[in-house]
Amino acid sequence: MDHGMDHLPTTEAAVTTLRALAARYGLTIEVTHDIGADQTSRRSAAGVGVTTDPDGTLPHEAYVELGGRPQVDVRLFADDDALITVDGVECPDIARDDVPAFLCALYEGHAWVKTRRFPPGRFLMIPLPGDRVHKEFILAGLSPWLNGRTR
Template identity: 65%
Template sequence: MIGGMDHPHLPTTEAAVTALRETAREFHLEIEVTHDIGADQTSRRTTAGVGVTTDPDGSLPHEAYVELGGSPRISVRLFPEDDALITVEGVEFHDIPRDEVPVFLRSCYGGLAYVHGKRFPPGYRLVVPLPGDRTYKEFLPMINLTRWLSGRVR
Protein backbone atom coordinates (compact mmCIF):
# COMPACT_ATOMS: atom_id res chain seq x y z
CA MET A 1 0.00 0.00 0.00
CA ILE A 2 1.44 3.36 -1.06
CA GLY A 3 -0.05 6.66 0.05
CA GLY A 4 -2.64 4.88 2.19
CA MET A 5 -4.50 3.32 -0.75
CA ASP A 6 -4.33 -0.06 -2.37
CA HIS A 7 -5.09 -0.12 -6.08
CA PRO A 8 -8.83 -0.56 -6.75
CA HIS A 9 -10.31 -2.33 -9.76
CA LEU A 10 -10.77 0.28 -12.50
CA PRO A 11 -13.34 -1.27 -14.88
CA THR A 12 -13.50 1.63 -17.31
CA THR A 13 -11.26 4.29 -18.79
CA GLU A 14 -13.42 6.92 -17.07
CA ALA A 15 -12.89 5.23 -13.67
CA ALA A 16 -9.14 5.26 -14.33
CA VAL A 17 -9.24 8.98 -15.24
CA THR A 18 -11.13 9.69 -12.00
CA ALA A 19 -8.46 7.76 -10.03
CA LEU A 20 -5.71 9.76 -11.80
CA ARG A 21 -7.47 13.03 -10.92
CA GLU A 22 -7.49 11.92 -7.26
CA THR A 23 -3.77 11.07 -7.46
CA ALA A 24 -3.04 14.48 -9.00
CA ARG A 25 -4.98 16.16 -6.16
CA GLU A 26 -3.08 14.08 -3.59
CA PHE A 27 0.29 15.33 -4.92
CA HIS A 28 -0.95 18.86 -5.82
CA LEU A 29 -0.32 18.35 -9.55
CA GLU A 30 -1.94 19.91 -12.57
CA ILE A 31 -3.68 17.41 -14.82
CA GLU A 32 -4.80 17.65 -18.44
CA VAL A 33 -7.00 14.94 -19.97
CA THR A 34 -7.90 14.33 -23.62
CA HIS A 35 -10.57 11.74 -24.49
CA ASP A 36 -10.86 9.72 -27.69
CA ILE A 37 -14.15 7.85 -27.95
CA GLY A 38 -15.16 5.52 -30.77
CA ALA A 39 -13.36 2.86 -32.79
CA ASP A 40 -12.51 5.44 -35.45
CA GLN A 41 -10.77 7.65 -32.84
CA THR A 42 -8.77 5.28 -30.63
CA SER A 43 -5.15 4.55 -31.46
CA ARG A 44 -5.36 0.77 -31.49
CA ARG A 45 -8.42 0.63 -33.73
CA THR A 46 -6.78 1.73 -36.98
CA THR A 47 -8.57 -1.08 -38.83
CA ALA A 48 -11.98 0.44 -38.05
CA GLY A 49 -13.71 1.46 -41.24
CA VAL A 50 -14.54 5.06 -42.10
CA GLY A 51 -17.42 6.23 -39.91
CA VAL A 52 -17.35 3.06 -37.77
CA THR A 53 -17.48 4.11 -34.13
CA THR A 54 -18.39 0.89 -32.31
CA ASP A 55 -16.56 -2.34 -31.78
CA PRO A 56 -18.07 -5.55 -33.21
CA ASP A 57 -19.84 -6.10 -29.86
CA GLY A 58 -21.57 -2.71 -30.16
CA SER A 59 -19.55 -0.96 -27.46
CA LEU A 60 -17.85 2.42 -27.83
CA PRO A 61 -14.12 2.10 -27.07
CA HIS A 62 -12.81 4.91 -24.85
CA GLU A 63 -9.18 5.94 -24.68
CA ALA A 64 -7.70 8.83 -22.70
CA TYR A 65 -4.39 10.67 -22.72
CA VAL A 66 -3.38 12.23 -19.40
CA GLU A 67 -0.54 14.67 -18.78
CA LEU A 68 0.49 15.44 -15.22
CA GLY A 69 2.38 18.55 -14.17
CA GLY A 70 5.22 18.57 -11.69
CA SER A 71 8.32 16.49 -11.37
CA PRO A 72 8.79 13.91 -12.71
CA ARG A 73 7.10 14.62 -16.03
CA ILE A 74 4.58 11.82 -16.54
CA SER A 75 2.00 11.09 -19.21
CA VAL A 76 -0.43 8.18 -19.36
CA ARG A 77 -2.33 6.76 -22.33
CA LEU A 78 -5.22 4.62 -21.06
CA PHE A 79 -6.34 2.05 -23.61
CA PRO A 80 -9.80 0.42 -23.84
CA GLU A 81 -8.15 -3.00 -23.42
CA ASP A 82 -7.53 -2.41 -19.66
CA ASP A 83 -3.88 -1.42 -20.02
CA ALA A 84 -1.82 1.75 -20.25
CA LEU A 85 1.37 3.25 -21.59
CA ILE A 86 3.08 5.35 -18.91
CA THR A 87 5.92 7.67 -19.89
CA VAL A 88 8.15 8.91 -17.05
CA GLU A 89 10.70 11.55 -18.06
CA GLY A 90 10.75 10.09 -21.59
CA VAL A 91 11.02 6.44 -20.43
CA GLU A 92 8.12 4.34 -21.73
CA PHE A 93 6.49 1.59 -19.69
CA HIS A 94 4.20 -0.45 -21.97
CA ASP A 95 1.31 -2.72 -21.04
CA ILE A 96 0.82 -1.54 -17.45
CA PRO A 97 -2.50 -2.93 -16.16
CA ARG A 98 -4.98 -0.06 -15.83
CA ASP A 99 -5.64 -1.01 -12.18
CA GLU A 100 -1.97 -0.40 -11.33
CA VAL A 101 -1.64 3.05 -12.89
CA PRO A 102 -2.54 5.10 -9.75
CA VAL A 103 -0.15 3.13 -7.51
CA PHE A 104 2.56 3.35 -10.20
CA LEU A 105 2.19 7.15 -10.15
CA ARG A 106 2.23 7.23 -6.34
CA SER A 107 5.52 5.33 -6.42
CA CYS A 108 7.01 7.90 -8.81
CA TYR A 109 5.68 11.02 -7.09
CA GLY A 110 6.18 9.55 -3.62
CA GLY A 111 9.93 9.12 -4.11
CA LEU A 112 10.07 5.32 -4.35
CA ALA A 113 11.11 5.11 -8.02
CA TYR A 114 14.85 5.06 -8.67
CA VAL A 115 17.45 4.58 -11.38
CA HIS A 116 19.72 1.55 -11.14
CA GLY A 117 23.04 1.89 -12.93
CA LYS A 118 25.46 -0.82 -13.99
CA ARG A 119 29.07 -0.39 -15.00
CA PHE A 120 29.25 -3.50 -17.17
CA PRO A 121 27.51 -3.72 -19.43
CA PRO A 122 27.00 0.01 -19.01
CA GLY A 123 23.43 1.16 -18.72
CA TYR A 124 20.64 2.37 -16.53
CA ARG A 125 17.15 1.16 -15.72
CA LEU A 126 14.31 3.14 -14.25
CA VAL A 127 12.82 0.97 -11.50
CA VAL A 128 9.30 1.59 -10.19
CA PRO A 129 8.47 -0.60 -7.16
CA LEU A 130 4.84 -1.42 -6.37
CA PRO A 131 3.28 -3.09 -3.33
CA GLY A 132 3.51 -6.86 -3.14
CA ASP A 133 7.13 -6.99 -4.31
CA ARG A 134 6.16 -6.10 -7.89
CA THR A 135 8.47 -3.84 -9.89
CA TYR A 136 8.53 -2.38 -13.36
CA LYS A 137 11.92 -1.77 -14.97
CA GLU A 138 12.79 -0.10 -18.25
CA PHE A 139 16.17 0.47 -19.87
CA LEU A 140 17.24 4.05 -20.50
CA PRO A 141 20.31 5.25 -22.35
CA MET A 142 22.74 7.27 -20.25
CA ILE A 143 22.33 10.19 -22.63
CA ASN A 144 18.63 10.42 -21.67
CA LEU A 145 19.23 11.09 -17.95
CA THR A 146 17.18 14.16 -17.07
CA ARG A 147 17.72 16.11 -13.86
CA TRP A 148 14.99 14.09 -12.11
CA LEU A 149 16.40 10.75 -13.32
CA SER A 150 20.00 11.73 -12.43
CA GLY A 151 18.85 12.60 -8.92
CA ARG A 152 17.58 9.05 -8.41
CA VAL A 153 20.63 7.04 -9.49
CA ARG A 154 21.61 4.34 -6.97
Protein backbone atom coordinates (compact mmCIF):
# COMPACT_ATOMS: atom_id res chain seq x y z
CA MET A 1 0.00 0.00 0.00
CA ASP A 2 1.28 3.47 -0.80
CA HIS A 3 1.95 5.37 2.40
CA GLY A 4 2.67 8.69 0.71
CA MET A 5 6.38 7.89 0.74
CA ASP A 6 7.35 10.56 -1.75
CA HIS A 7 9.95 13.02 -0.56
CA LEU A 8 8.20 15.71 1.46
CA PRO A 9 10.34 18.77 0.62
CA THR A 10 8.24 21.30 2.51
CA THR A 11 6.13 21.51 5.60
CA GLU A 12 3.12 22.24 3.38
CA ALA A 13 3.72 19.03 1.38
CA ALA A 14 3.86 17.10 4.66
CA VAL A 15 0.60 18.70 5.87
CA THR A 16 -1.08 17.79 2.57
CA THR A 17 0.06 14.17 3.01
CA LEU A 18 -1.21 14.13 6.61
CA ARG A 19 -4.60 15.44 5.45
CA ALA A 20 -4.78 12.56 2.95
CA LEU A 21 -3.83 10.03 5.65
CA ALA A 22 -6.48 11.44 7.99
CA ALA A 23 -9.07 11.00 5.23
CA ARG A 24 -7.87 7.43 4.54
CA TYR A 25 -8.26 6.41 8.18
CA GLY A 26 -11.39 8.47 8.88
CA LEU A 27 -9.68 10.78 11.38
CA THR A 28 -10.35 14.41 12.15
CA ILE A 29 -7.41 16.72 11.65
CA GLU A 30 -6.58 20.17 13.00
CA VAL A 31 -3.57 22.09 11.72
CA THR A 32 -1.89 25.18 13.17
CA HIS A 33 0.83 26.91 11.12
CA ASP A 34 3.81 28.88 12.46
CA ILE A 35 5.47 30.82 9.65
CA GLY A 36 8.51 33.07 9.97
CA ALA A 37 11.70 32.87 12.01
CA ASP A 38 10.05 34.92 14.74
CA GLN A 39 7.24 32.33 15.05
CA THR A 40 8.99 28.97 14.71
CA SER A 41 10.10 27.10 17.81
CA ARG A 42 13.71 26.49 16.84
CA ARG A 43 14.48 30.05 15.80
CA SER A 44 13.73 31.97 18.98
CA ALA A 45 17.13 33.66 18.68
CA ALA A 46 16.12 35.22 15.35
CA GLY A 47 15.52 38.58 16.97
CA VAL A 48 12.57 40.94 17.12
CA GLY A 49 10.85 41.51 13.78
CA VAL A 50 13.10 39.04 11.90
CA THR A 51 10.95 36.69 9.84
CA THR A 52 13.42 35.12 7.41
CA ASP A 53 16.37 32.86 7.89
CA PRO A 54 19.82 34.19 6.95
CA ASP A 55 19.41 32.63 3.47
CA GLY A 56 16.22 34.66 2.91
CA THR A 57 13.79 31.74 3.24
CA LEU A 58 10.67 31.86 5.37
CA PRO A 59 10.72 28.91 7.82
CA HIS A 60 7.42 27.07 8.24
CA GLU A 61 6.37 24.70 11.01
CA ALA A 62 3.02 23.06 11.58
CA TYR A 63 1.34 21.42 14.54
CA VAL A 64 -1.13 18.70 13.57
CA GLU A 65 -3.65 17.02 15.88
CA LEU A 66 -5.26 13.83 14.64
CA GLY A 67 -8.53 12.66 16.19
CA GLY A 68 -9.23 9.05 17.11
CA ARG A 69 -7.21 6.45 18.96
CA PRO A 70 -4.40 6.55 19.70
CA GLN A 71 -4.20 10.29 20.40
CA VAL A 72 -1.56 11.58 17.97
CA ASP A 73 0.02 15.01 17.62
CA VAL A 74 2.68 15.82 15.03
CA ARG A 75 4.99 18.86 15.17
CA LEU A 76 6.57 19.32 11.73
CA PHE A 77 9.74 21.37 12.02
CA ALA A 78 11.29 23.49 9.28
CA ASP A 79 14.46 21.38 9.57
CA ASP A 80 12.94 18.30 7.85
CA ASP A 81 12.13 16.43 11.05
CA ALA A 82 9.16 15.94 13.32
CA LEU A 83 8.13 15.23 16.89
CA ILE A 84 5.27 12.72 17.04
CA THR A 85 3.45 12.19 20.33
CA VAL A 86 1.43 8.98 20.67
CA ASP A 87 -0.83 8.81 23.75
CA GLY A 88 1.68 10.93 25.68
CA VAL A 89 4.82 9.13 24.43
CA GLU A 90 7.09 11.64 22.68
CA CYS A 91 8.96 10.32 19.65
CA PRO A 92 11.46 13.04 18.65
CA ASP A 93 13.70 13.33 15.61
CA ILE A 94 11.49 11.49 13.14
CA ALA A 95 12.56 12.32 9.59
CA ARG A 96 9.73 14.23 7.85
CA ASP A 97 9.78 11.65 5.05
CA ASP A 98 9.16 8.86 7.65
CA VAL A 99 6.10 10.52 9.20
CA PRO A 100 3.54 8.92 6.82
CA ALA A 101 4.98 5.41 7.35
CA PHE A 102 5.12 5.98 11.12
CA LEU A 103 1.43 6.96 11.19
CA CYS A 104 0.38 4.13 8.87
CA ALA A 105 2.15 1.65 11.19
CA LEU A 106 0.10 3.03 14.09
CA TYR A 107 -3.26 3.04 12.34
CA GLU A 108 -2.76 -0.32 10.61
CA GLY A 109 -1.90 -2.10 13.88
CA HIS A 110 1.81 -2.74 13.24
CA ALA A 111 3.11 -0.80 16.26
CA TRP A 112 3.65 -2.60 19.54
CA VAL A 113 4.87 -2.08 23.10
CA LYS A 114 7.89 -4.18 24.06
CA THR A 115 8.33 -5.00 27.74
CA ARG A 116 11.76 -5.73 29.18
CA ARG A 117 12.01 -7.53 32.51
CA PHE A 118 15.52 -6.50 33.56
CA PRO A 119 16.19 -3.76 33.83
CA PRO A 120 12.46 -3.10 33.74
CA GLY A 121 11.23 -0.93 30.91
CA ARG A 122 8.65 -0.52 28.20
CA PHE A 123 9.26 0.74 24.67
CA LEU A 124 6.95 1.87 21.89
CA MET A 125 8.12 0.11 18.73
CA ILE A 126 7.17 1.54 15.32
CA PRO A 127 8.27 -0.32 12.17
CA LEU A 128 9.58 1.90 9.37
CA PRO A 129 10.59 1.20 5.76
CA GLY A 130 13.97 -0.42 5.14
CA ASP A 131 13.71 -2.87 8.05
CA ARG A 132 14.08 -0.05 10.58
CA VAL A 133 12.18 0.21 13.85
CA HIS A 134 11.78 3.42 15.84
CA LYS A 135 12.13 2.53 19.54
CA GLU A 136 10.98 5.00 22.19
CA PHE A 137 11.21 4.50 25.96
CA ILE A 138 7.85 4.94 27.72
CA LEU A 139 8.29 7.02 30.88
CA ALA A 140 4.70 7.16 32.17
CA GLY A 141 1.98 4.59 32.54
CA LEU A 142 0.35 2.95 29.55
CA SER A 143 -2.84 4.30 28.02
CA PRO A 144 -5.51 1.70 27.20
CA TRP A 145 -4.40 1.84 23.53
CA LEU A 146 -0.74 1.25 24.40
CA ASN A 147 -1.61 -1.45 26.95
CA GLY A 148 -3.56 -3.28 24.22
CA ARG A 149 -0.39 -3.50 22.12
CA THR A 150 1.92 -4.93 24.79
CA ARG A 151 3.93 -8.00 23.80
